[in-house]
Structure formats: C-alpha cells, structure tokens
Amino acid sequence: MQGDAIPTIRFPNGAEVPALGQGTWNMGERSSEAKREIESLRAGLDLGMTLIDTAEMYADGGAEKIVGEAIRGRREEVFVVSKVYPWNASRQGTIDACEGSLSRLGTDRIDLYLLHWRGDHPLSETVEAFEGLKASGKIGAWGVSNFDKSDMEELFDVPHGRNVAANQVLYNLSRRGVEYDLLPFCQERQIPVMAYSPIEQGRILHHPELIRIAKAYQATPAQVALAFLLERDGVIVIPKTSSAARATENRDAVSLDITDEDWAALDTAFPPPARKKPLEML
Numbered sequence: 001m002q003g004d005a006i007p008t009i010r011f012p013n014g015a016e017v018p019a020l021g022q023g024t025w026n027m028g029e030r031s032s033e034a035k036r037e038i039e040s041l042r043a044g045l046d047l048g049m050t051l052i053d054t055a056e057m058y059a060d061g062g063a064e065k066i067v068g069e070a071i072r073g074r075r076e077e078v079f080v081v082s083k084v085y086p087w088n089a090s091r092q093g094t095i096d097a098c099e100g101s102l103s104r105l106g107t108d109r110i111d112l113y114l115l116h117w118r119g120d121h122p123l124s125e126t127v128e129a130f131e132g133l134k135a136s137g138k139i140g141a142w143g144v145s146n147f148d149k150s151d152m153e154e155l156f157d158v159p160h161g162r163n164v165a166a167n168q169v170l171y172n173l174s175r176r177g178v179e180y181d182l183l184p185f186c187q188e189r190q191i192p193v194m195a196y197s198p199i200e201q202g203r204i205l206h207h208p209e210l211i212r213i214a215k216a217y218q219a220t221p222a223q224v225a226l227a228f229l230l231e232r233d234g235v236i237v238i239p240k241t242s243s244a245a246r247a248t249e250n251r252d253a254v255s256l257d258i259t260d261e262d263w264a265a266l267d268t269a270f271p272p273p274a275r276k277k278p279l280e281m282l
C-alpha cells in the first residue's frame with residue numbers, strides 16, 4: 001500500500017497543490033519538541049505533502065517559526081497557508097499581521113492567507129486588505145476559515161469577495177454537516193474546501209466500525225478517516241502530526257481503495273446530514 005501519487009487540487013488562480021497536506025496546530029509550543037516537529041514536516045515534504053497549514057494563532061507565532069525552519073532552503077517546493085486572527089483583520093491590521101507572519105516564516109510570500117474565523121471587522125475591510133496584499137505579491141491568494149454557507153453568501157456580496165480561493169472548515173467522518181449545503185456550494189464554484197481536524201484530533205480512531213474496516217485493508221483507522229475525505233471532490237486534507245512515522249502512515253492513505261460496500265458501512269456508522277446543521281468549529 002504505497003507509491004500512488006497524491007491527487008492534486010487546483011486553486012482558482014491556477015496553483016496546483018496536493019490534496020493531502022500537513023497541519024501544524026500545537027507545534028512550536030515546547031522548544032524540546034522543535035526538532036521532532038521540523039523533522040516530521042520535512043519528512044512530509046519528502047513524501048509530497050507540500051502544502052503546510054499554519055496560523056499566527058498557533059503557539060502565538062511559534063508554529064510559523066517551526067514551519068519557517070522546516071521549509072528553509074526548500075521554499076519553492078512548498079505551498080504555505082497561514083491565517084490572520086479575526087481581531088487583527090482590519091484594513092491595516094491585516095497587513096501588519098501578514099508582515100509578522102512573513103517574518104516568522106522567513107519568506108516573502110504566503111501562498112494562501114486566510115481569515116481564521118469571522119470577527120467584528122467588516123468583511124469588506126478584510127477583503128480590501130487581502131486584495132492589496134495580493135497586488136503587492138505578499139500573498140498569492142486569500143480565503144476564509146470557519147465560514148458557513150450564509151457567511152460565504154455575504155462574502156460574495158462584498159467587492160472582490162468572489163476572489164475567495166478556499167474555505168477551511170471542520171470536516172471529518174464524525175462531522176459531516178458541511179455535506180448538506182456548504183460543501184456543494186463551494187464545489188459548484190470551484191472553491192477548494194480544506195478539511196481541518198480530519199481525524200477529529202484522534203478521537204474517532206477508537207470507533208469499532210472504523211477499526212473493523214481498517215483491518216480489512218491492513219490499514220489503520222487514521223488512514224481510512226483520511227481516505228474518506230480524499231474521496232471528495234475539491235477537498236484538501238490537512239492532518240497534523242509531529243511524528244515522521246505517522247506522516248508516512250498518513251501519506252499512504254492515498255493508496256487505499258475502499259469498496260462501495262465499505263463506504264456504505266461507513267455511512268451507516270457515521271451518517272451524512274439529513275438536514276442543515278450550523279457549521280461546527282474547534
């Protein structure tokens with residue numbers, strides 16, 4: 001179970017990225033872990049998981065510094081995603097926050113810059129700042145995170161709001177609410193959805209049905225959980241691990257070929273939404 005290429009996703013601006021990338025929440029918290037975290041991210045890059053997701057929030061900038069170390073000398077291989085805090089997302093605050101992230105990342109460009117979640121600054125101001133950052137080449141594209149369908153609709157009414165390049169949301173087997181309307185909304189408009197906490201931070205890995213199906217493929221529950229998301233059109237999956245061995249395990253999820261019968265069994269164990277549920281977030 002290895003060797004298959006990672007499927008790719010194309011952003012509206014033409015940038016092509018692997019559908020399986022790497023998260024970084026909780027990295028950069030302890031200096032004693034830094035070496036392991038950097039090695040794990042580099043192992044992931046070697047395996048083709050060249051999209052790295054981070055945020056100014058994670059470890060108060062510490063995760064961006066870890067990413068900066070991991071990508072040093074290989075910046076051109078990597079698609080860097082970072083995020084601005086909602087309370088920084090004013091016209092000037094967004095630009096200042098971006099400068100801070102660039103400096104911690106040790107780069108002159110963030111490939112995709114996201115509003116982490118909705119706050120009090122008008123969307124029009126944040127979008128204006130994002131468009132300015134794009135024009136100056138400091139970011140390649142911008143997007144949002146934790147936006148429900150109604151938020152996306154509001155964004156579409158803001159000047160240049162339709163330039164949104166991605167929406168990063170909580171999505172995994174145990175959190176399928178987005179399938180009701182948000183995921184189709186984004187798919188129809190070719191806006192990639194980034195699935196965060198794809199293994200529910202480890203909490204779903206003890207589910208008996210997930211374990212049963214994983215065993216049938218000599219795979220792990222984490223691999224099945226990732227394969228479920230990789231099966232969806234326009235979805236980018238960003239598991240976080242600080243272990244190079246687990247990075248390899250997660251990478252190999254792309255080679256799982258699950259039968260229709262087992263997809264149906266997963267639907268029974270983790271039912272898709274029958275009605276609208278407000279977007280959940282972690």
Ligand SMILES: NC(=O)c1ccc[n+]([C@@H]2O[C@H](COP(=O)([O-])OP(=O)(O)OC[C@H]3O[C@@H](n4cnc5c(N)ncnc54)[C@H](OP(=O)(O)O)[C@@H]3O)[C@@H](O)[C@H]2O)c1
Binds near residue numbers: 053242249
């Ligand atoms: N936009 C947002 O609001 C938002 C919110 C949450 C997350 N995110 C992004 O999405 C990324 C992923 O989400 P997440 O970190 O919340 O959760 P996750 O990726 O679902 O789970 C991460 C946890 O699972 C463990 N793990 C990873 N691979 C494993 C495997 N193969 N087997 C068993 N355990 C495994 C990790 O531990 P080890 O490190 O010890 O392996 C870590 O404790 C984040 O890191 C962040 O970049 C964004």
